[in-house]
Amino acid sequence: MKKIFSFIILITIANPTYSYIYLTDKKSFNDSILFNIDGTFYDGILNYYPGINLETIDFHPEKWELYATSGSYLYQVNPQNGDLTEIGDTSFKEITGLSFRDNGTLWGWAKGHGLIRINPQTATSELVFPSEIEIEALTWNKYDELYLGQGTYLWKYDGNSLKRSCDISKHIERKSIKALKMLQNNTLLIGLHGKNILLELNIIFFEICYTPKNDSVTSEQNYIEGIAYTEVRPVSISKKPIVLPNKAMDDILKPNIPTEIGISIDISGGTGDGSDIPKLFFEEITSEGSIIIDKLYDDGTHGDLQAKDYLYTGKFTVQKDIEGEYCYRVRSEKPIAGVELVTEPDCLWVLSLPTEYVSSDIAVKEGLMVSFTKDTSILRIKEIILAEGATVIGDIPYIRELLVRIESEPRSEVIERFRKYPEVRSAIPNRYPSGEGFPRYPDEHLGFYRPELTFMKDSFESNSKSWDTKETCFTTDKLDQFTATDGEKFLVCSTYPNGKTAWIKKAIDIPETDSISISFDYNIITQEDKASLNDKIRLNLVDPNGHMTPIVVNVTEVSMSDSSLQLPESEIAIKQTGWQSTSVEIPITESKQDFSSSGKGFLAIIMHSENDPSIGGEGESNNLHSALLVDNIRISRSE
Numbered sequence: 001m002k003k004i005f006s007f008i009i010l011i012t013i014a015n016p017t018y019s020y021i022y023l024t025d026k027k028s029f030n031d032s033i034l035f036n037i038d039g040t041f042y043d044g045i046l047n048y049y050p051g052i053n054l055e056t057i058d059f060h061p062e063k064w065e066l067y068a069t070s071g072s073y074l075y076q077v078n079p080q081n082g083d084l085t086e087i088g089d090t091s092f093k094e095i096t097g098l099s100f101r102d103n104g105t106l107w108g109w110a111k112g113h114g115l116i117r118i119n120p121q122t123a124t125s126e127l128v129f130p131s132e133i134e135i136e137a138l139t140w141n142k143y144d145e146l147y148l149g150q151g152t153y154l155w156k157y158d159g160n161s162l163k164r165s166c167d168i169s170k171h172i173e174r175k176s177i178k179a180l181k182m183l184q185n186n187t188l189l190i191g192l193h194g195k196n197i198l199l200e201l202n203i204i205f206f207e208i209c210y211t212p213k214n215d216s217v218t219s220e221q222n223y224i225e226g227i228a229y230t231e232v233r234p235v236s237i238s239k240k241p242i243v244l245p246n247k248a249m250d251d252i253l254k255p256n257i258p259t260e261i262g263i264s265i266d267i268s269g270g271t272g273d274g275s276d277i278p279k280l281f282f283e284e285i286t287s288e289g290s291i292i293i294d295k296l297y298d299d300g301t302h303g304d305l306q307a308k309d310y311l312y313t314g315k316f317t318v319q320k321d322i323e324g325e326y327c328y329r330v331r332s333e334k335p336i337a338g339v340e341l342v343t344e345p346d347c348l349w350v351l352s353l354p355t356e357y358v359s360s361d362i363a364v365k366e367g368l369m370v371s372f373t374k375d376t377s378i379l380r381i382k383e384i385i386l387a388e389g390a391t392v393i394g395d396i397p398y399i400r401e402l403l404v405r406i407e408s409e410p411r412s413e414v415i416e417r418f419r420k421y422p423e424v425r426s427a428i429p430n431r432y433p434s435g436e437g438f439p440r441y442p443d444e445h446l447g448f449y450r451p452e453l454t455f456m457k458d459s460f461e462s463n464s465k466s467w468d469t470k471e472t473c474f475t476t477d478k479l480d481q482f483t484a485t486d487g488e489k490f491l492v493c494s495t496y497p498n499g500k501t502a503w504i505k506k507a508i509d510i511p512e513t514d515s516i517s518i519s520f521d522y523n524i525i526t527q528e529d530k531a532s533l534n535d536k537i538r539l540n541l542v543d544p545n546g547h548m549t550p551i552v553v554n555v556t557e558v559s560m561s562d563s564s565l566q567l568p569e570s571e572i573a574i575k576q577t578g579w580q581s582t583s584v585e586i587p588i589t590e591s592k593q594d595f596s597s598s599g600k601g602f603l604a605i606i607m608h609s610e611n612d613p614s615i616g617g618e619g620e621s622n623n624l625h626s627a628l629l630v631d632n633i634r635i636s637r638s639e
Helices: 360-366 378-387 411-419
Strands: 018-023 032-038 041-049 056-059 066-070 073-077 084-089 095-100 106-110 114-118 125-130 137-140 146-150 153-157 162-167 177-182 187-192 197-202 213-218 224-230 242-245 259-268 280-286 289-296 311-318 324-332 346-350 368-372 391-393 401-405 424-429 454-458 468-470 472-476 490-494 502-510 515-526 536-542 548-550 561-566 571-576 580-587 599-608 626-637
Touching (some): 056 095, 066 095, 095 177, 106 125, 106 137, 146 177, 187 224, 259 324, 280 311, 289 324, 324 378, 378 401, 454 502, 468 472, 472 502, 490 502, 536 626, 599 626
Parallel strands (some): 177 224
Antiparallel strands (some): 018 224, 056 066, 066 073, 073 084, 106 114, 146 153, 153 162, 187 197, 242 259, 259 311, 280 289, 324 346, 368 424, 454 626, 468 502, 472 490, 490 626, 502 599, 515 571, 515 580, 515 626, 536 599
16 A cells, blocks of 8 residues: 655744644545644644544635535634544535635635635535646735635636646745745745745745745644744643642642632733633533633733733632542633633642641651652542551641651651552652652652653543543443453454544543653454455554554454354454554654654554445445553653
């Protein structure tokens, strides 16, 4: 199979305006990745789309609404997190270019058909200018002139005819044009196939084909397929609010006690004159849904400090009777640019622990600093503290980093005992008096420090609530003869029943590191025999800089054995690998923008159907399906 390579990225041109660039990494699958670069600030990867090839993208000229196409479908893109909302089918098989005119009408180029006009609310489209020319990109200027790109040539459409005008091969090293966007100052931005730069050409003298090169911008990736641009940056909400009790260092609330908490959240982008400041809801996230606590304002009232500074602050009183974790978020009262803005949650803990106050000398002599892994629940932390008969010294600085003591035993023995808990990231002596703060990696040379290796693990007992799912991916404790390797639940992703690509993905925070290790259990089952298996099966890691690593691939090279699957309808003959355990070390790339390798990445499990022939021959709708069973995923920082 011939592999196709392309990428998606988002970048900002260094001028008073704001622009976005998207590149798509497709490889042998139609995967897209969304990045954001804002001037000198690198925001990293925004989203990852398994099985979706975002070929074109553009901003509405007035509403700050972002649109994209994949194949024949039109989507609206959330500019805050990259979430896609499907609008509809344009009825044209493949859209290779997308551009708004200043009057708000949306235009595209349909491969094999020509220039089309698209209704951005319904995706309904009409053919305006028939043409079979293989146009790859198009953009309108402020004078309602349409520029198009094909190969190394720029074309122009005047409303009646399409004319090839300029050969810009001398500027683009004979690479083909993949994306175009016209700025207000007659600067044409050009994305090229196989190049990690975005060219800026001045087209004031376009009619005589004199196009001096202005500058170029380097991106993280190499294949630019779409460019979106807006003069004013869209309103964006912080990733998460800051929610704190009245003591800034104390994130623990005591049960049954009313406590005043402060909330702070800021808005970026917008006009800057306060005319577009939205109202926000402050709400608690519960298992039954969200509960609105109150509104947040940026008007100098309701606890807000200063009006129209895009910073919202407020104070509220909460009281919880049950110990546990309570999470809060902020969302916009009304959609902004057609999108409801929602923050990531920030959490507080309601907990009572045995606590005492001791002198600094005792805290240094007997104190023990115990750090827990991020996924350890606070109730488990309390269980460990009580089981060890430990006492928390003074105020709790942070729930997963406690200073404790046990009077009756030597500290070295206590350290070794704490370190045997898998939830304990490190256990070290307290070498610092109370009030001087806690070092993150003290006394490493003494052998007491154990780095936090595992930062993500999933055995799918949580019903995959923290994963985003498309098509047939589900968790179960039994699939006929198949059970979880840990005795509880496992994940199943299958091409059944629609024969489409199924995927499940999860955003993960990758720490600063050169490489990470991924280990997991898997079992592949299929109706196909080994010789003809052509469904693609993989786990895929996307690091913060968009580098993708497929982990389970080349299924036909895996040893398969004959078996059967007992279903309520009938017995189905299958092949399977049986449960296998594997571990892969993956290098993490460094950003060219800020030389960082940490940030938000994605882990995806993907089952890709290759449109298998039907079992019963012509007229039968049943396909030969495959499934991937996954359990016990662990991602660790390499030592």
